[in-house]
Amino acid sequence: MPELTAEEIALAGEYVLGTLPLTERQAAARRIATDSAFAREVARWEARFDPLAEEVRPVAPPARLWAGIEARAFGTPAPAPAGLWRWLAGASAVSAAFLGAILWLGEPLMPAQGRMWVSDMVSQDGAVRLAALYNEKTGEMRVSMGGAAPAAGRDFELWLIAGEAAPVSLGVMPRRGQAAMPIPAELRARIANATLAITEEPKGGAPGGVATGRLVAKADLRRI
Template structure:
């Protein structure tokens, strides 16, 4: 059994989530039949994600759903997106962030663990990436740092921004790899829908707890 590269692990997760275009999905299906190591990775993702699907209650779609599907299939002129299609777009974004976090943090997320929020931050040039997963039950945030490291005399620092409040430092990030960060009790009350941001600061973190360096990346925390 060989270790798969990160791109193949991500591909297996996207296959299980059902986010791949048809042609790519068909190619992956063929690969599963011929590549035992890749097939095992797909099975691992299914074991991680299937319990989440079992928690979803079936809901009958509104009648307008079929009208919209028919309109798109038959080429009827487009109308403004309805709530359904906007919801699907939002769900897709959440799935992508969810997938990104579990890929980087490498652990199954079961409903019994409590409500969770995820944030997947990527710098504008794609060179720096940080995935964060907050567990409401434990009050702990898991982070995984990847991509380019800061300069030797600099550090990346993570900030929580809740509404119009000033950013609050959550700590200096590992130069690479994972870390577990307990979130102070007062911040746990504002974690929902807050924004996480990474700045580049002097080694050891921003002086006086106030950001001084450039913004590297930011993203909202989304509930999953």
């Protein structure tokens, strides 16, 4: 297997730092899935940077700055329409990020309202993208859906995958734009280090709470 060039090694580092333009970041994300050498290099950069992140002392920005960033990223969230979030009865559990998602949402920042988790999901062809930002303190997840909409008569559904547990639906996604969704209290402990995934399901969501459609994209939730 050929070794990576210096430029490819630098590309992996820029991907982890979140400094690549959107199109280059999407290309790098697709390459991780197909190029094992590049994927290992990305993992090495993550291992280098993660300890540095632990040394950073959080500095809370003014409340007005945080509100402005949220408004810029998601707009003013409106209440979800009736039936938008389809919660599973009984054992509803949630299934399956990169720092670049925060850069895409507007600004790199240290959270002012408790620990934050981010996931940036991009389909292999780059046509579908969903950014998710979860606030541990409020138990709310913000999502921003971009790119191609699902096919006619279909919906995108968001799943949380935690460990070996079966994926659990978080709900049907808006076809485009932003929405705010509360995470039920019994599911919040499973958010940390889980994976978010998007599937394309029949309109209204997967029947019986079990994914049946194609996997569109997935990405880990990462703490910021």
